[in-house]
Amino acid sequence: MKRFWIVPALIALWLLAACSSGGHGRSVDDPSNSLVFGFIDMADAPTKINGASIMQVAPPTDKPYWGMDVRNGLLYTYYLPPGSYQLASISGSSFWRGDHRYNFPRQGNDQAVRIGKPGIYFLGSYRYKGVKTGFFEGGKFDIERVNTPTEAELLRRILEEDSTLKGTAWEAKIRQRLSQLK
């Protein structure tokens, strides 16, 4: 079982905002872009998700963190150039529990993708599981793979909920992928 670190910190959201930027200035219609998406059910987590970042691990770059759009557990970005990526962190806040950042490990991280050619890449759907720790230990969590929502359900959500995609190349590409998944 892999364990992941939780960091309750007010500064976390600021750091996330400072270290990652959504598209790194790339056009949404850049033909080398890939759409990478996934889902995490945070029902058992201290907070919901309102931020996420994915780390570029290859090729090397001075700006490895890419921000992801987050919509009710759905995480995605459609700006990634070819390379290798892994989910770096998700973050959220609640009135009672404050701000949290959930860090994913750099090694043994299954939420990873190697993009050779531009396309649509599904990281999978997961469910958050808390892990009991000692009083002086940092918080930890685990995530387990689940079968739903499916790739098709999430792609439909992206089309329905992200109005900025209307009229872009992604609208047609997502519809094409959906037709393959039927």
Add this chain to the structure above:
Amino acid sequence: MTRVFVLLTALALAGCVPSALAPVSSADGVGGGETIIVGRVELVPPLRKGEQRLTAMGTGSYQNLMLLLTGERDRPLPTDPKIADYADRIEAPLGSHFFVRTRSAPFYIHGGIVFLDMGSSMNRAHFPGGIRVALKEGDRAVYIGTLRYHRNEFFDITDVQVVDEYAAANAEYSKKFGNGVALRKALMTLPKSGPGRAKRVALAPN
């Protein structure tokens, strides 16, 4: 909070943990019943710029360094090593020979740790062990070989080898310690099953 946690970890490693095996630069510092061990750890490919992000105060010394956790008995490297697990570690600068002294008795390398992030988050990569170092009573200086870890960009370990680079190591040893004490070759031995070989790389379909 994150930075405080990372700082505490760094301070713990720097100050509170039992000491590492002491590096030696001359034979004078080696007592009876002690052996100089000479070896090297190599990552293939080596760490690239930006793969280690050690930004917390006092963590710079972990740059390009692997901590080899050792012990008298063979046991797996813990997922979350406790402070005591760092006792008698070898602090091996990646790609360079290390020269440390230890008791003249066989021991095991449980595995290695490289700190990848110490700053806004804490992340480390683990390297498999179960590796036997066959020191004998009376050994004064022993070459144990190069421990070569092959890995991919996700730090999945794809192969582990022990490589004999005795000639280069002996030349460096002689330059440092003179020719008074011969460097015996006793290469580390990997466990028969192979530690963590060819781990699965989980990639999204398509």
